[in-house]
Amino acid sequence: MIGCGPEEYVFSDGWKPGPSQNGGEKFSRWWKRHVKDGLGIDADPYDLKRLHTTEMASQNEQIAADFNSHANTRMNEKHYDQMSEKRKLETQKRQNLKF
Numbered sequence: 001m002i003g004c005g006p007e008e009y010v011f012s013d014g015w016k017p018g019p020s021q022n023g024g025e026k027f028s029r030w031w032k033r034h035v036k037d038g039l040g041i042d043a044d045p046y047d048l049k050r051l052h053t054t055e056m057a058s059q060n061e062q063i064a065a066d067f068n069s070h071a072n073t074r075m076n077e078k079h080y081d082q083m084s085e086k087r088k089l090e091t092q093k094r095q096n097l098k099f
Contacts, residue, residue, distance in 0.1 A: 053080035058087065 004017035012018025056064035
């Protein structure tokens with residue numbers, strides 16, 4: 001964020017702050033060419049997003065959804081929060097319901 005003005009994009013030409021936006025496809029192509037193929041690394045930025053979302057959602061699911069600019073928690077539960085189902089099952093197990 002150093003050197004990025006309030007009306008600039010963080011990643012512009014040369015991956016530096018500037019007035020034009022580099023689209024997601026351009027970044028994906030760059031990542032595949034230089035990191036995945038170039039360095040043999042399987043991870044991508046969405047792996048980091050999933051990890052971060054999972055950690056945030058373990059504390060508060062709505063805050064994690066807000067952070068990812070989602071109106072509710074469904075998108076995180078379905079795509080990003082890798083522990084959502086496990087947390088739900090654990091919550092159900094802790095319920096002390098009597099029939």
